[in-house]
Amino acid sequence: MADGPTITTIAERAGVSIASVSRVLNGLPTRQDTVRKVMAAADELGYVRNAVARSLKSRRTHQVAFAMADVGNPAYLAMLRQIQPVLKAAGYRLVLHSTDAVVADEIDVLHSLGERYVDGLIMSPLRVTGQHLEMLAAARAPVVIIGSVPEGTRVDNVRADSRTGVKLAIDHLHSLGRRRIGMVNGPPDTVPGAARGAAYVEALGALGLPYDEELVQIGDFYRAEGGRAVAALLDRVPDLDALMCANDLIALGALDVLRAAGRRVPQDVAVVGMDDTDLAAASWPSLTSVSLGSAERGKAAAELLLDRLQHGEREPRLVTVPPRLVVRASTSASATGPAAVPYDMTGRTDKEGGRS
Amino acid sequence: MADGPTITTIAERAGVSIASVSRVLNGLPTRQDTVRKVMAAADELGYVRNAVARSLKSRRTHQVAFAMADVGNPAYLAMLRQIQPVLKAAGYRLVLHSTDAVVADEIDVLHSLGERYVDGLIMSPLRVTGQHLEMLAAARAPVVIIGSVPEGTRVDNVRADSRTGVKLAIDHLHSLGRRRIGMVNGPPDTVPGAARGAAYVEALGALGLPYDEELVQIGDFYRAEGGRAVAALLDRVPDLDALMCANDLIALGALDVLRAAGRRVPQDVAVVGMDDTDLAAASWPSLTSVSLGSAERGKAAAELLLDRLQHGEREPRLVTVPPRLVVRASTSASATGPAAVPYDMTGRTDKEGGRS
DNA sequence: CCAAACGCCGTAAACGTTTACAGAGTGTGC
DNA sequence: GCACACTCTGTAAACGTTTACGGCGTTTGG
Numbered sequence: 001m002a003d004g005p006t007i008t009t010i011a012e013r014a015g016v017s018i019a020s021v022s023r024v025l026n027g028l029p030t031r032q033d034t035v036r037k038v039m040a041a042a043d044e045l046g047y048v049r050n051a052v053a054r055s056l057k058s059r060r061t062h063q064v065a066f067a068m069a070d071v072g073n074p075a076y077l078a079m080l081r082q083i084q085p086v087l088k089a090a091g092y093r094l095v096l097h098s099t100d101a102v103v104a105d106e107i108d109v110l111h112s113l114g115e116r117y118v119d120g121l122i123m124s125p126l127r128v129t130g131q132h133l134e135m136l137a138a139a140r141a142p143v144v145i146i147g148s149v150p151e152g153t154r155v156d157n158v159r160a161d162s163r164t165g166v167k168l169a170i171d172h173l174h175s176l177g178r179r180r181i182g183m184v185n186g187p188p189d190t191v192p193g194a195a196r197g198a199a200y201v202e203a204l205g206a207l208g209l210p211y212d213e214e215l216v217q218i219g220d221f222y223r224a225e226g227g228r229a230v231a232a233l234l235d236r237v238p239d240l241d242a243l244m245c246a247n248d249l250i251a252l253g254a255l256d257v258l259r260a261a262g263r264r265v266p267q268d269v270a271v272v273g274m275d276d277t278d279l280a281a282a283s284w285p286s287l288t289s290v291s292l293g294s295a296e297r298g299k300a301a302a303e304l305l306l307d308r309l310q311h312g313e314r315e316p317r318l319v320t321v322p323p324r325l326v327v328r329a330s331t332s333a334s335a336t337g338p339a340a341v342p343y344d345m346t347g348r349t350d351k352e353g354g355r356s
Numbered sequence: 357m358a359d360g361p362t363i364t365t366i367a368e369r370a371g372v373s374i375a376s377v378s379r380v381l382n383g384l385p386t387r388q389d390t391v392r393k394v395m396a397a398a399d400e401l402g403y404v405r406n407a408v409a410r411s412l413k414s415r416r417t418h419q420v421a422f423a424m425a426d427v428g429n430p431a432y433l434a435m436l437r438q439i440q441p442v443l444k445a446a447g448y449r450l451v452l453h454s455t456d457a458v459v460a461d462e463i464d465v466l467h468s469l470g471e472r473y474v475d476g477l478i479m480s481p482l483r484v485t486g487q488h489l490e491m492l493a494a495a496r497a498p499v500v501i502i503g504s505v506p507e508g509t510r511v512d513n514v515r516a517d518s519r520t521g522v523k524l525a526i527d528h529l530h531s532l533g534r535r536r537i538g539m540v541n542g543p544p545d546t547v548p549g550a551a552r553g554a555a556y557v558e559a560l561g562a563l564g565l566p567y568d569e570e571l572v573q574i575g576d577f578y579r580a581e582g583g584r585a586v587a588a589l590l591d592r593v594p595d596l597d598a599l600m601c602a603n604d605l606i607a608l609g610a611l612d613v614l615r616a617a618g619r620r621v622p623q624d625v626a627v628v629g630m631d632d633t634d635l636a637a638a639s640w641p642s643l644t645s646v647s648l649g650s651a652e653r654g655k656a657a658a659e660l661l662l663d664r665l666q667h668g669e670r671e672p673r674l675v676t677v678p679p680r681l682v683v684r685a686s687t688s689a690s691a692t693g694p695a696a697v698p699y700d701m702t703g704r705t706d707k708e709g710g711r712s
Numbered sequence: 713c714c715a716a717a718c719g720c721c722g723t724a725a726a727c728g729t730t731t732a733c734a735g736a737g738t739g740t741g742c
Numbered sequence: 743g744c745a746c747a748c749t750c751t752g753t754a755a756a757c758g759t760t761t762a763c764g765g766c767g768t769t770t771g772g
Binding site for chain 2: 095
């Protein structure tokens with residue numbers, strides 16, 4: 001692990017100046033003879049360019065940061081899976097931050113943007129505070145926010161439409177004849193929590209169903225918390241016939257608790273999740289879920305960021321990804337045993353789900 | 357996005373030298389009066405230290421890279437989930453590389469270590485070639501390898517024990533009375549593929565079962581590939597009564613195909629997966645799986661790397677994480693409907709599965 | 713009252729690159 | 743033979759820090 005050679009070492013060995021070495025290494029016009037000498041010296045010494053020094057001079061690090069609330073969440077991981085290849089193809093490295101949805105940590109990430117160890121940032125905050133907005137306005141590098149920000153915020157923004165998403169789910173449950181539809185939500189002070197809670201009320205109203213606040217239970221966006229919330233809800237409202245869960249993890253918790261309580265899904269209680277993560281397709285019974293396009297949002301965010309990195313100043317853009325209802329066994333009795341294999345049995349290129 | 361202030365800007369405004377500014381910012385002994393002036397100037401200007409310049413001088417980037425075969429693979433994500441907080445706590449940022457298990461890409465990552473944009477690397481290669489070993493020997497920064505390397509390789513190394521893992525699974529199937537146990541493996545030229553294939557033969561031998569190569573099918577470590585391999589195997593050996601799958605994704609593919617073929621799991625065919633990913637617990641039916649301790653391996657790797665970063669030269673270490681069989685519904689009929697909720701219903705701190 | 717000791721500060725060099733500029737050398741045209 | 747253009751190369755400055763070193767002014771001790 002001795003100190004590696006620098007362009008100075010090479011210059012000495014090749015008998016040229018460091019400027020010439022730099023020119024050769026960067027492919028700038030140089031006499032063939034010099035090119036050969038420098039290349040030979042570089043090879044012999046096993047030279048590797050120092051990225052830090054280069055960044056200092058060029059003011060570009062070729063790194064981009066992605067700050068998510070929690071590395072453990074499949075929805076963020078779906079974004080990550082899309083962001084990574086887009087950035088890689090453009091020659092950027094990805095730096096990961098997991099903020100645990102703690103506002104102070106997010107502010108910290110925004111602040112550290114000023115340290116210039118990355119060229120840009122993609123961030124997905126659960127809560128958007130005034131401090132967030134201040135820091136965004138003052139940011140010294142391009143930022144893309146995944147999640148809704150207040151109108152007029154001058155920042156590239158990629159949104160899901162969970163309002164329409166919830167409506168899709170409620171309409172679906174209604175069309176199945178369900179009328180006592182419970183809602184298990186995450187904290188209402190989060191952006192998604194607030195949006196999904198409001199959308200639930202709205203969707204019921206549009207269908208002419210009464211809004212009964214007994215049917216709403218606040219938990220948190222985790223499986224165990226979701227399970228506990230569902231248990232409480234079942235105690236209070238034993239006759240409910242459907243559950244709208246604010247994300248897939250809550251829905252998995254609901255399945256756990258319903259099974260333990262001896263309620264059949266979907267016959268007794270239909271369950272809908274949200275985010276359409278891998279877990280929904282794999283769960284038992286498989287979970288009807290509203291896809292909010294995590295993958296698409298990740299991809300769009302990466303592309304917006306790249307565009308801004310390459311073209312500099314331009315008007316902030318807003319991309320909204322439409323939701324999609326994916327019906328599976330947890331709402332549709334007929335879907336209980338899909339006899340078909342969910343992918344092409346002849347092809348050879350499908351790599352769904354990745355390697356191990 | 358104008359250029360931010362530097363210590364020179366601060367020095368001018370505070371009427372001191374840049375050396376004093378640096379001293380104040382680093383908390384070195386300085387007269388109170390000077391400290392106040394510098395701090396005031398820094399605050400007014402909204403100064404943020406430039407991490408790149410600092411790294412150039414200090415030769416430390418406070419970044420660590422994690423190179424995995426595929427960001428999409430839950431087993432690597434389980435590692436990532438453990439690595440991230442360990443490094444974060446120690447003040448390191450995490451840079452992610454997804455190599456798609458392409459040897460050239462992995463070599464590239466190893467090579468780019470020389471660029472010194474990270475202080476260290478954790479890598480999990482699927483194949484270990486001579487070129488890997490050469491580059492490892494010549495590496496200019498600490499490296500930890502997750503996965504087996506040849507004896508005598510001087511590198512910190514964290515291993516699973518998939519040999520014992522396969523044995524656990526085969527013994528389990530045998531104890532359930534299964535005698536026609538098929539094996540669906542990934543490519544035998546990968547380290548895990550080779551180990552698991554050999555372990556299968558060995559485990560059968562230890563039980564006095566004949567080894568029938570008809571029962572072995574090579575596919576790849578993906579869900580769809582796994583499904584296709586299982587379909588082929590079923591065609592050839594219709595009377596098999598158990599399947600040992602080399603990872604969970606293959607096992608999910610097996611479940612897909614068995615369901616489509618009308619075979620009951622576990623009554624007709626018992627299925628065991630490997631890696632014990634989130635998908636195993638969530639699948640339908642839930643999947644018995646051999647945990648190879650992805651999480652523990654990730655954590656151990658991060659700790660080994662930190663130790664080496666902090667204490668420099670020392671003998672390379674080897675950590676081996678023992679496997680554990682997690683029995684679920686896909687092998688145990690009685691486990692088909694676990695009536696218990698798999699977590700504490702009273703606690704408030706469990707955050708299994710993360711947020712959304 | 714002088715020397716030594718000490719605390720604080722500024723100058724300058726260094727980290728490893730890139731690049732503006734000017735100089736050296738060669739070739740061309742008149 | 744000279745001016746000019748052109749190609750290639752070297753010198754030096756710059757990016758924004760950290761830090762060794764020496765100088766200056768004040769305090770302390772004899």
